[in-house]
Amino acid sequence: xxxxxxxxxxxxxxxxxxxxxxxxxxxxxxxxxxxxxxxxxxxxxxxxxxxxxxxxxxxxxxxxxxxxxxxxxxxxxxxxxxxxxxxxxxxxxxxxxxxxxxxxxxxxxxxxxxxxxxxxxxxxxxxxxxxxxxxxxxxxxxxxxxxxxxxxxxxxxxxxxxxxxxxxxxxxxxxxxxxxxxxxxxxxxxxxxxxxxxxxxxxxxxxxxxxxxxxxxx
Numbered sequence: 530x531x532x533x534x535x536x537x538x539x540x541x542x543x544x545x546x547x548x549x550x551x552x553x554x555x556x557x558x559x560x561x562x563x564x565x566x567x568x569x570x571x572x573x574x575x576x577x578x579x580x581x582x583x584x585x586x587x588x589x590x591x592x593x594x595x596x597x598x599x600x601x602x603x604x605x606x607x608x609x610x611x612x613x614x615x616x617x618x619x620x621x622x623x624x625x626x627x628x629x630x631x632x633x634x635x636x637x638x639x640x641x642x643x644x645x646x647x648x649x650x651x652x653x654x655x656x657x658x659x660x661x662x663x664x665x666x667x668x669x670x671x672x673x674x675x676x677x678x679x680x681x682x683x684x685x686x687x688x689x690x691x692x693x694x695x696x697x698x699x700x701x702x703x704x705x706x707x708x709x710x711x712x713x714x715x716x717x718x719x720x721x722x723x724x725x726x727x728x729x730x731x732x733x734x735x736x737x738x739x740x741x742x743x744x745x746x747x
Contacts, residue, residue, distance in 0.1 A: 556585065557595045559585040560581060560582075560585045560587075560596070560602065561605060561606050561609070562585075563585040564576075564581055564603065565606060565648040565652055566584070567580055568651075568652045569649075569651035573599070573655075573656040576599070578592045578593075578598070600659065600660070603656060603659060603660060603664075604661055606652065607649075607653060607668050608664060610653075611671035611672055614671075614672075615674055615675045615678070617638055618678045618679075619678060621635050621638050622681075628682050628683075632679075632682050632683070632734070632737060633734065635678070635679060635682065636706075636730050636734055639703070639733075640733065641726070643706045643707055644725060644726060650709070676696060676700065679695075679699040679702075680692055680695045686738065690741065699737075702736055705732060705736065706729055
């Protein structure tokens with residue numbers, strides 16, 4: 530039998546373990562947030578592990594407790610964001626009643642992501658090539674699956690349209706929405722999120738729902 534003193538210690542030991550795990554997760558997330566900001570501002574190649582640690586409030590060597598190196602930090606950052614986009618998009622579609630509602634939900638979801646993560650968008654644009662080969666392949670797979678989620682919804686709204694054209698609509702819309710790190714600034718002044726969000730959503734939906742021309746342009 531377990532002695533009373535040992536039994537009494539179990540809950541506190543479990544609580545301490547949970548607290549340590551949570552603290553470790555918080556430090557890891559702080560490092561990823563710091564990496565997004567620093568990589569976006571300085572570029573991957575100009576940021577050191579010491580820079581990352583200092584920005585997250587830990588020593589440079591302490592970063593190795595969470596990541597194998599700077600490239601691993603970049604990989605974790607872009608992989609986690611790509612997975613979050615795919616998971617979130619799937620939930621939007623699953624919770625929607627019909628293709629039109631799903632499309633509106635996907636647009637709102639992606640606009641919210643873009644407005645909340647401008648640093649990550651910059652890092653994706655400028656430092657994707659610095660990912661390890663395996664991470665590049667995995668990020669591309671996640672992103673392709675995310676695009677196909679949109680294509681499946683658009684197929685229900687543009688019957689008879691080839692998938693290639695639907696993918697073009699999706700990619701063009703991502704380009705519009707993901708331009709927010711630049712477009713929310715005008716002559717050095719930020720456009721408020723409350724104004725930017727509905728404008729981006731309406732523009733994106735207009736592009737996605739626009740009828741295809743019956744004759745080739747030009």
